[in-house]
Amino acid sequence: MSSLADTDQSSKFFEHFIKIQKYLFISLPFLIFSGPFLADLSITLIGLIYFFQIIKEKKYNNLKSIFVYIFLIFWINTLISSFISFSSYHNIGSSIVYIRFLFFVLGGIYLLRNDKNTLRHFCTVLTCTFILVLFDGYIQYFFNQGISGIVYNKARLSNFITGELILGSYLSRLFPLVILLNIYFYKNNMFFIFLLSILIILVDVLIFLSGERASFFYLLISIILIILMINKFKILRLITFLLSFSIILIITINNDKVKNRMITQTFNDFKKEEKITEDNQLIDKKLSDNNQLVFFNKYNAFTKAHNQLYSSALKIYSDNNFLIGIGPKSFRKYCNKIEYISLFGEDSCSTHPHNTYIQLLTETGIIGFLIVFIIFLFITYKIVEHIFFSIFKKKYLLDELQIGGYIAIFISLWPIVPTGNFFNNWISITYFLPIIFILKDKYTNVKY
Numbered sequence: 001m002s003s004l005a006d007t008d009q010s011s012k013f014f015e016h017f018i019k020i021q022k023y024l025f026i027s028l029p030f031l032i033f034s035g036p037f038l039a040d041l042s043i044t045l046i047g048l049i050y051f052f053q054i055i056k057e058k059k060y061n062n063l064k065s066i067f068v069y070i071f072l073i074f075w076i077n078t079l080i081s082s083f084i085s086f087s088s089y090h091n092i093g094s095s096i097v098y099i100r101f102l103f104f105v106l107g108g109i110y111l112l113r114n115d116k117n118t119l120r121h122f123c124t125v126l127t128c129t130f131i132l133v134l135f136d137g138y139i140q141y142f143f144n145q146g147i148s149g150i151v152y153n154k155a156r157l158s159n160f161i162t163g164e165l166i167l168g169s170y171l172s173r174l175f176p177l178v179i180l181l182n183i184y185f186y187k188n189n190m191f192f193i194f195l196l197s198i199l200i201i202l203v204d205v206l207i208f209l210s211g212e213r214a215s216f217f218y219l220l221i222s223i224i225l226i227i228l229m230i231n232k233f234k235i236l237r238l239i240t241f242l243l244s245f246s247i248i249l250i251i252t253i254n255n256d257k258v259k260n261r262m263i264t265q266t267f268n269d270f271k272k273e274e275k276i277t278e279d280n281q282l283i284d285k286k287l288s289d290n291n292q293l294v295f296f297n298k299y300n301a302f303t304k305a306h307n308q309l310y311s312s313a314l315k316i317y318s319d320n321n322f323l324i325g326i327g328p329k330s331f332r333k334y335c336n337k338i339e340y341i342s343l344f345g346e347d348s349c350s351t352h353p354h355n356t357y358i359q360l361l362t363e364t365g366i367i368g369f370l371i372v373f374i375i376f377l378f379i380t381y382k383i384v385e386h387i388f389f390s391i392f393k394k395k396y397l398l399d400e401l402q403i404g405g406y407i408a409i410f411i412s413l414w415p416i417v418p419t420g421n422f423f424n425n426w427i428s429i430t431y432f433l434p435i436i437f438i439l440k441d442k443y444t445n446v447k448y
Contacts, residue, residue: 020049021045021111022115022118024043025046025111025122026118026122028043028122028125029126029174032174032430033133033161033170035161035426036424036425036426040425040426043104044100044104046103047102047104048103049107050104050107053110068106070371071102072102073371074364074368074371075095077324077367077368078095078328078368079095079096080324081095081321081324081325081328081364081365081368082327084324084327085321085326085330091328094329095327098328101428104429105436109439109440112440113440119181122181123178123182123184126174126177127181127182130174130203133160133167134199134202134206136160137157137167137209137210138202138206140157140158141157141209146160148160155211156210156211156212157209157210157211165212167206168206168207168210168216169212169215171206171215171219172215172218172411173411173412175203175218175222176222176225176226176403176408176434177404177405177437178199179196179226180230180403181400181401181404183230183232184399184400184404187232197236197239197240200237201240203219204223204244204248205247205248205251211261211262213262213266216262217417218417221407221414222407223241225383226403227241228390229387229390229403230400304347305347306355308344308345309335309350309353310353310355312335312340312343312344313331313335313353313355313358313362314358315340315344316331316335317365320334321365322365322366323367324364324365325368326362326363327363328363328364329351329363329423331352331363332351335350336349352420352423354419355415355419356372356422357369357373357415359419359422360372363422363423375413376410376413376414379406379413380410382398382406386398386403401437402437402438405436405438406438409435409438413431
C-alpha cells in the first residue's frame with residue numbers, strides 16, 4: 001500500500017511540472033521579446049521536463065523520428081568541431097547544451113497533442129504580445145520615446161524592455177505564425193478576420209518603420225507565400241497588402257529619414273565605390289601577391305562591411321578543417337588574427353559573419369552547412385508542392401499551422417540576406433518553434 005501511495009504521490013507531483021511546462025510554452029511569445037535569458041530558461045525547462053518524462057514513463061520510442069536523427073547528426077558534428085578547435089570552454093559548453101532545442105521541440109509537440117487548449121492560449125499570448133509591441137513601436141515613432149522611456153534614435157525602433165534594435169526582426173520572424181494561427185482558430189468569424197486585417201496592416205507598416213531592411217524583406221516573402229498558400233482570404237490579404245503599401249509609399253514620400261534608411265541607403269550600399277582608395281589598392285595587391293581569391297569584386301554583398309566579413313569567413317574556412325569547420329561561435333576568435341585583419345581590414349571581424357550559410361560553412365564545416373541547406377531545400381519543396389497542388393488541383397496539402405511553420409522557417413533560412421548569429425539563443429528559438437507546428441500531426445512517429 002505504501003509503495004502504491006508513493007507512486008500516486010509521485011505522479012501528482014510530476015503533474016505540477018507538466019503544468020509549469022504548459023505555462024512556460026504559452027508564455028514563450030512574450031518571453032522571447034523580453035530578452036534572451038527568460039526565453040532560453042523557459043525552453044530549457046520545457047525540454048528538461050519532457051526529458052524526465054521520457055525516463056519516468058520509459059517511452060524511449062518517442063525519440064525515434066527523422067527529426068531526432070537529423071538533429072543528433074548536426075549536434076554531434078558541432079560537438080566534434082568544438083572539441084577539435086577548442087577555442088574556449090564557453091564555446092564547448094554552448095555546443096553541449098545545444099541539445100536543449102531537440103527536447104524543447106519534442107516537449108512542445110507533446111503539449112499540443114495532449115492539451116487542445118495549449119495551442120489556443122499560445123495564439124492568444126502571441127497576438128497580445130504583437131499588439132503590445134505594435135503599441136510601443138508606434139508610440140516610439142510618433143512621440144520619439146516608448147512606453148518604457150527608451151528614446152527613438154530616428155533610424156531603428158527598439159525593444160521597449162531590453163532596448164535592443166530587434167523590434168522588426170521579432171515581428172517579421174513570428175509574423176507567419178500569428179497570422180496563420182489566428183486564421184486556424186477564427187477563419188469562420190468574419191469580424192475577427194476584419195480585426196486581424198487591421199493588425200496585419202499595422203504590422204506591415206511598423207516593420208518598414210523599424211528601419212530593419214532584412215526584416216522588411218522577410219515580411220515581403222511572407223506576404224507573397226501567405227497569399228499563394230492559404231485557401232481562404234486571398235483577396236482580403238491582397239487588399240491589406242495594397243493598403244499597407246499605399247501607407248508605406250506616403251510615409252516614404254513625406255519622411256526623408258525613413259526614405260534614406262530603407263531605400264536610398266539600400267541602393268547605395270550595393271554599389272561599389274568608384275573611387276579606388278590607397279587602402280583598397282593595398283588590399284588587392286596583398287590578395288594578388290598571395291594568390292588569394294578576391295570575393296565580391298564587382299558588387300557589394302549588401303554593404304562594404306559585409307564584403308569584408310564574408311571574405312574573411314570564407315578565407316578562414318579555406319585555411320582550416322573543411323569537413324567540420326572551426327567550431328560554433330569561434331569566428332570572433334579567428335577573424336581577429338592579424339593575418340586576416342591585415343588582409344581584409346578592421347571591418348572583417350565581428351562576433352559572426354552575418355550570413356547563416358557562410359557562418360555554418362566556417363564554423364561547422366561542409367557537414368553542418370549541408371544539413372541546414374538540405375533542410376532549406378526540403379522546406380522549399382514542401383512550399384512549392386503545396387502551391388502547385390492548390391493552384392492546379394485545388395487540393396491543400398498543409399493546414400494553416402503547417403503553412404505558418406514552413407513559412408517562418410523558410411524566411412529564417414533564406415540564404416541571400418544578412419542574418420544574425422545562427423547560434424544566438426533567441427534566434428535559435430525562432431528556428432525551432434515553428435517546427436513544433438509542422439510536426440504536431442505529421443512527419444514523426446512519436447506516440448503519446
